[in-house]
Amino acid sequence: xxxxxxxxxxxxxxxxxxxxxxxxxxxxxxxxxxxxxxxxxxxxxxxxxxxxxxxxxxxxxxxxxxxxxxxxxxxxxxxxxxxxxxxxxxxxxxxxxxxxxxxxxxxxxxxxxxxxxxxxxxxxxxxxxxxxxxxxxxxxxxxxxxxxxxxxxxxxxxxxxxxxxxxxxxxxxxxxxxxxxxxxxxxxxxxxxxxxxxxxxxxxxxxxxxxxxxxxxxxxxxxxxxxxxxxxxxxxxxxxxxxxxxxxxxxxxxxxxxxxxxxxxxxxxxxxxxxxxxxxxxxxxxxxxxxxxxxxxxxxxxxxxxxxxxxxxxxxxxxxxxxxxxxxxxxxxxxxxxxxxxxxxxxxxxxxxxxxxxxxxxxxxxxxxxxxxxxxxxxxxxxxxxxxxxxxxxxxxxxxxxxxxxxxxxxxxxxxxxxxxxxxxxxxxxxxxxxxxxxxxxxxxxxxxxxxxxxxxxxxxxxxxxxxxxxxxxxxxxxxxxxxxxxxxxxxxxxxxxxxxxxxxxxxxxxxxxxxxxxxxxxxxxxxxxxxxxxxxxxxxxxxxxxxxxxxxxxxxxxxxxxx
Ligand code: ISL
Ligand code: CA
Numbered sequence: 001x002x003x004x005x006x007x008x009x010x011x012x013x014x015x016x017x018x019x020x021x022x023x024x025x026x027x028x029x030x031x032x033x034x035x036x037x038x039x040x041x042x043x044x045x046x047x048x049x050x051x052x053x054x055x056x057x058x059x060x061x062x063x064x065x066x067x068x069x070x071x072x073x074x075x076x077x078x079x080x081x082x083x084x085x086x087x088x089x090x091x092x093x094x095x096x097x098x099x100x101x102x103x104x105x106x107x108x109x110x111x112x113x114x115x116x117x118x119x120x121x122x123x124x125x126x127x128x129x130x131x132x133x134x135x136x137x138x139x140x141x142x143x144x145x146x147x148x149x150x151x152x153x154x155x156x157x158x159x160x161x162x163x164x165x166x167x168x169x170x171x172x173x174x175x176x177x178x179x180x181x182x183x184x185x186x187x188x189x190x191x192x193x194x195x196x197x198x199x200x201x202x203x204x205x206x207x208x209x210x211x212x213x214x215x216x217x218x219x220x221x222x223x224x225x226x227x228x229x230x231x232x233x234x235x236x237x238x239x240x241x242x243x244x245x246x247x248x249x250x251x252x253x254x255x256x257x258x259x260x261x262x263x264x265x266x267x268x269x270x271x272x273x274x275x276x277x278x279x280x281x282x283x284x285x286x287x288x289x290x291x292x293x294x295x296x297x298x299x300x301x302x303x304x305x306x307x308x309x310x311x312x313x314x315x316x317x318x319x320x321x322x323x324x325x326x327x328x329x330x331x332x333x334x335x336x337x338x339x340x341x342x343x344x345x346x347x348x349x350x351x352x353x354x355x356x357x358x359x360x361x362x363x364x365x366x367x368x369x370x371x372x373x374x375x376x377x378x379x380x381x382x383x384x385x386x387x388x389x390x391x392x393x394x395x396x397x398x399x400x401x402x403x404x405x406x407x408x409x410x411x412x413x414x415x416x417x418x419x420x421x422x423x424x425x426x427x428x429x430x431x432x433x434x435x436x437x438x439x440x441x442x443x444x445x446x447x448x449x450x451x452x453x454x455x456x457x458x459x460x461x462x463x464x465x466x467x468x469x470x471x472x473x474x475x476x477x478x479x480x481x482x483x484x485x486x487x488x489x490x491x492x493x494x495x496x497x498x499x500x501x502x503x504x505x506x507x508x509x510x511x512x513x514x515x516x517x518x519x520x521x522x523x524x525x526x527x528x529x530x531x532x533x534x535x536x537x538x539x540x541x542x543x544x545x546x547x548x549x550x551x552x553x554x555x556x557x558x559x560x561x562x563x564x
Contacts, residue, residue, distance in 0.1 A: 006195070012043070012047070013367055017061055018426060019426050034080075034084050043373060049254075053072055054066075064105035095194055096197055102200045103169045111126060127160040136148075138212045139222050140213055141222055147221050182244045196254075203228050204238075213226070254279060262314055265279060278325060283315070287308060320486065327364040330422060343516055348375055353467045354557040358557065376452060380415045381415075391419055395413070423443055429453050474535060496519050497512045507561070513553070533563070535559040536558075537559070
């Protein structure tokens with residue numbers, strides 16, 4: 001069996017609202033993306049994943065879909081989308097669409113019907129329950145604040161929504177609903193798309209009886225992950241989806257799966273019995289949050305290199321030959337990686353390159369989030385009025401109004417953790433609004449755009465962009481990067497993350513100084529008798545590696561190839 005194409009691929013995530021605005025209304029759109037395809041081709045990516053472009057009232061920027069088979073008018077038309085697909089394919093790239101089927105928008109026709117009456121044919125497409133003693137049916141918290149239940153006046157019953165009240169959860173227990181979803185998926189696949197990124201796909205199945213969540217703190221509603229993550233019928237649903245839809249096409253799928261462990265990862269992505277190509281795990285996204293913070297957004301903890309090594313090594317080792325990893329450091333829900341795991345001041349250039357080299361050298365398919373290839377940073381909006389993300393706004397108001405936390409403190413949390421850090425407009429050049437739009441952007445640009453932008457990056461041979469370009473190329477040239485076995489080195493070193501990637505003919509040694517101090521360490525003895533070649537680094541190379549002690553400069557990264 002030949003290897004599936006998605007193992008060697010590199011995927012680029014576009015968040016359409018913030019990528020490129022073609023008509024000056026301040027909102028990125030499909031014709032805008034079209035004008036930037038050559039840029040993506042030049043970077044070398046194989047696949048473009050579009051965050052949702054479907055019709056939506058945009059309570060959660062398209063993750064609340066009101067029609068799965070229409071394009072959001074602000075983004076363009078279905079004809080624009082078809083042209084985009086053709087142009088992507090014409091350049092030898094592929095297109096992956098977002099699949100959001102844990103919930104719809106409350107404006108979706110199904111929900112509009114469902115709420116009408118208890119015997120409406122669509123009633124059972126959603127999860128309705130009676131209140132308990134004049135309150136919600138249980139104590140579950142919604143991800144973006146408040147209860148996971150809202151009472152609807154029309155019938156007096158409550159409906160479940162794990163996210164905002166405008167995102168009612170679909171009832172996957174209903175076979176008619178499941179069939180409609182599969183038909184919709186085939187409709188897109190028959191248009192020729194190359195796969196799906198599956199939003200919170202491991203939340204589809206809720207435990208029988210919807211019991212209360214364990215009480216962890218004094219807040220009125222509690223995180224109920226144990227009652228809907230990897231629920232009892234999840235695998236059954238996904239096997240059905242595989243049988244009815246996925247297995248009939250040569251596509252890739254990536255599941256967004258919060259709170260999974262490696263044993264789930266193997267189950268989901270196993271080459272024979274799995275139900276998706278790969279998944280997004282979140283363990284490394286929780287390293288800078290406290291233990292009592294399931295959202296990972298309400299606390300700022302310094303992360304530790306030893307934890308990063310532990311978490312990543314576990315995923316590398318446990319999935320080896322049993323599943324397939326995705327590698328990512330950013331997406332539209334996460335702060336910028338250089339601000340989070342690197343240094344977005346003095347060593348921005350070095351640390352952004354180190355991070356790129358780090359995750360590209362791990363086993364698994366790498367994902368680049370728009371702007372990451374420029375080393376775009378977090379933004380520090382000075383006022384809450386500049387924030388747009390529903391999660392950030394809800395959290396801020398809860399912290400300030402209900403919990404009495406100082407405004408500045410709440411803002412500091414947003415500076416570090418808000419999803420809007422990733423959603424400021426893509427920085428194309430030094431002109432007003434960073435070349436993103438000729439109008440007023442829907443969210444303010446990061447004021448650092450005159451220094452950090454595409455035009456600058458393309459004109460500087462030493463830019464972060466070219467490190468990404470080179471890494472993508474190396475992935476095509478060295479099977480050890482795609483398939484080599486991972487072996488952690490120097491597990492206790494406080495500054496250096498070092499590992500091997502090994503295949504029969506080639507062994508790669510990856511050395512990363514994750515600190516702003518020089519780091520010394522001892523090279524394994526065996527290295528001295530071999531021919532060493534520096535494959536990629538982020539500093540001017542040192543002529544020869546000849547001593548037993550090696551010193552890495554601040555945030556220095558080196559990948560050394562060893563032959564023979
Ligand atoms: O687990 C998390 C943080 O570490 C959450 O961010 C979680 O992954 C997220 O809330 C789920 O995200 C997805 O579904 C949401 C949508 O708002 C996000 O943009 C999307 O990526 C609801 O559809
Ligand atoms: Ca526009």
